[in-house]
Amino acid sequence: MYRSHSCGELNASNINQEVTLSGWVQKIRDKGFMIWVDLRDRYGITQLIFDEQRTPKEIVSKAKTLGREFVIQVKGTVIERESKNPNIPTGDIEILVQEFAILNEAIVPPFTIEDETDGGEDIRMKYRYLDIRRNPVKNNLMFRHQVGMKVRNYLSEEGFIEVETPYLIKSTPEGARDFVVPSRMNEGQFYALPQSPQTFKQLLMVGGMDKYFQIVKCFRDEDLRADRQPEFTQIDCEMAFVEQEDILTIFEGLTRHLIKEIKGIEISDFPRMTYNQAMKTYGNDKPDIRFGMKFGELNEVTQHKDFKVFNEAELVVGIAVPGGASYTRKEIDKLIDWVKRPQVGALGMVYVKCNDDSTYKSSVDKFYDQEDLAKWAQVTGAQAGDLICVLSGQTNKVRAQLSALRMEMAERLGLRNPEEFAPLWVVDFPLLEWDEETERYHAMHHPFTSPKPEDISLLDSKPGEVRANAYDLVLNGNEIGGGSIRIHDKETQALMFDHLGFTPEEAKEQFGFLMDAFQYGAPPHGGIAFGFDRLVSILGGQETIRDFIAFPKNNSGRDVMIDAPATIDTDQLKELNIKLDL
């Protein structure tokens, strides 16, 4: 037996007990006649003491050979500590060592195994197994496990069945790029790794499985933006005989449950907002509603004067930044530079300081009088002391720009409290979105999403205005889940494929099995999928998903620890009937 206790559990109640501990040498303090060693395992740290007066001599000499991260096993007596450490649970005691064994030596690690390490991102990725020894990473992984268990138990108790869907499936050109897997047994053919279990979960509904979920890996061969991973985990759910309302209710319940169980917070308000409302009020379909700075549309109160910039703009819109009236000219200029950065892309920014004496000072005083500016303040909800920031231009662009500014200001003002949770549903998403590159409409959610019945008649005349029974769950400005009511009849599905530019043959080849299935009594159904990596990171109060993944890949899709991907043998290629084409 390697240990009688973990390094996190001994305290004053164990004094005088003989114990055996195993773990890693975290720290050594050698005072010559006395050596203290901090011994670490997953559960905590326990202080060991080697004392020339009380510890066998050869044990003390052996202790002097220890180095950081050596793995040792010690036997000794729990004794009261002279100088107690109130910051750790084991801080009242130490172990007077009588025997010990070095289980494995360690060379000096490339970075310190401390909460605040000296290692940079790259080196920590390469030695991820050492990074996992650090509390912040270890705790994130344990946290992830807890969230996963709570999700599973909640859904299972709600009658959902976890069904494993296959990983070796079929490539479909719709959506993102697939990872493919050459088949050795079926020459010249390939499997694809699933971007999601979408069609399988719909087939489970056709199969009567009614309430399905799965925590499952999904794969997308995309050019990686920051914080995207080629493989990611999804909480995938589907229900039959439901309307949108049923789905929102169940998953609102799950969200409340998680936030309550994990953070101890009761969510009082769980608002819903249409996509159009969200875009109008926050310039964004995943608004962070932990704070205000709602958009005020100013066209009506700005386009009556000679200010050409506003008069020619499709949209003039502003937000009131709390306390911003005190900004210096220099600070405001910096803000203007910020919105003009290419990442944001505004051409400029008009501002209004709302002074404490109820007067206004703006960058467009030449065009607008106090009465005008008072109206702006009213529309944006600005109070004395605020700074109104106004952008103008083409609607979609200016909304995105002002949304970026709103988030930036919230960040600077400390309004994005990671310990506060503000979920909401955004509903009534458009069915289709225009793609400039391919010059055709694409499914905004996916091609299986049901249009709202009352909007189907618009499919030919105004496809961009057709709304879908599609919804996103947004938490603190992040989309953590999205889903829809699906099409469940062959005719509507065929109509949809037609509008997405599939020929009937293409539709049949790629999704024939689904269209076939719809003929055999498909029930009405819908579902949702959550980004599990994202959900866990937000619940954990952080925004980088990589910190919550045990072995993440870098931005080139490489695992730098195991050095994958890698070349493979020519024989292996031959067996798979492929060759390189570089």
Place this chain on the structure above:
Amino acid sequence: MYRSHSCGELNASNINQEVTLSGWVQKIRDKGFMIWVDLRDRYGITQLIFDEQRTPKEIVSKAKTLGREFVIQVKGTVIERESKNPNIPTGDIEILVQEFAILNEAIVPPFTIEDETDGGEDIRMKYRYLDIRRNPVKNNLMFRHQVGMKVRNYLSEEGFIEVETPYLIKSTPEGARDFVVPSRMNEGQFYALPQSPQTFKQLLMVGGMDKYFQIVKCFRDEDLRADRQPEFTQIDCEMAFVEQEDILTIFEGLTRHLIKEIKGIEISDFPRMTYNQAMKTYGNDKPDIRFGMKFGELNEVTQHKDFKVFNEAELVVGIAVPGGASYTRKEIDKLIDWVKRPQVGALGMVYVKCNDDSTYKSSVDKFYDQEDLAKWAQVTGAQAGDLICVLSGQTNKVRAQLSALRMEMAERLGLRNPEEFAPLWVVDFPLLEWDEETERYHAMHHPFTSPKPEDISLLDSKPGEVRANAYDLVLNGNEIGGGSIRIHDKETQALMFDHLGFTPEEAKEQFGFLMDAFQYGAPPHGGIAFGFDRLVSILGGQETIRDFIAFPKNNSGRDVMIDAPATIDTDQLKELNIKLDL
């Protein structure tokens, strides 16, 4: 709202309630003036009644258009049934329908959606979504979910953390063939899908994660034998600071827990047996110990007479088949034919009938007298009325042959009761096994398995005799789990790779990251992995794993439902920098 209740929950206590149900039309009985419909959903069946006297006329006419597997929604009143059906929970009531809607029509399914279907295996695979509507398949999937939840909750409560390891990893030539995934972003390079998370779980141990588990998909590109799948699910576990005993204790606990919770059976006896014992006593490293027919080795009591066949055999071994003395000459001849089939491969079989009057009648009476045969009976434990079956030849072969016969006889005699559970540990597996084809030793478990320290000295002289700290969990004659204590130091690992024929360069290229990791303080560790598909099917009292997988592949690795694998676009190949080489 599509339903107020499921089709499985209404009973006499609901009489007079107005309810809404949705589901599939299972059966229609049209008596002209009255129509009964069995409505089915995941939860059960409820009888609907359309009665010309009590149901609106247009509803009755519409009911006459229904066909099997139509999806309908009905509103009506729960009433007492005239002729009750005691076989189903809803058998006391029926629904007098007032309103109904056809939610989706259905064409005639290609096989009947009944517990006993008329559909063959192939057609049911192609329309798996219809097969899943049948109780046997549906119940298997729900059973699988329950087992998964119980495993997760048990391990989580024991302090194990589920950590997701990556699916896009690196190909290694050791072991079975990998499925590979071309990397678009890393030209000419490939990921591999994991055959198991072996190296990652070991790295988690190096990372201090101490108790890890994961229910995870694994992949092997093997030529499929019956009931093998290219993707399969594993309960993968690893622990640090443990000896073999600790691991056996924990997973014996899990096994007992599952059998208790799921089958209501307390396992009293959980024996352990060495590999050598198992081979000697059952001719098999995964013996079914629900029944006897233990091997009796007969060399000593047979090789003193002139029977050349036995005298020249490396091993003469027999079993006593209970009640077999009553077999006719014809039946015994059939049995001899059975052992001579190429799948078994025996050259012949000697038999001894143990008569009720304590005399013996054997096929080798010419060579052996009653006294000899009495000794055979003693060694094989044969009682009056039994038939002793004796095979002889080269030890390994004859053991396999007699083991096959033993299983066959147990099957015929009904001794393999699927509701009885007899687990055992088989321990002390050989470290290496000789491979005739490649003419070298291979790791019997895998190259990370630790040899028993006391046997390391044999590595050079008698590699085949080195025992490993490796163990299998066997349940009812199936290996459901296997694991080992791992090597945790760089030197032993290098020694092992050397004995497996790796050059130091090859070892470094393929497993350098693991050997590196061992330098930074690797703890002693070990683990186990369970075949989840197999475990679930055995707990479910069946032996075909395919019946417990939602969307299995056929023996050519094809998903015949979605028709995968399939060809992919040339553009897609180009992007991946590969071309076909047929």
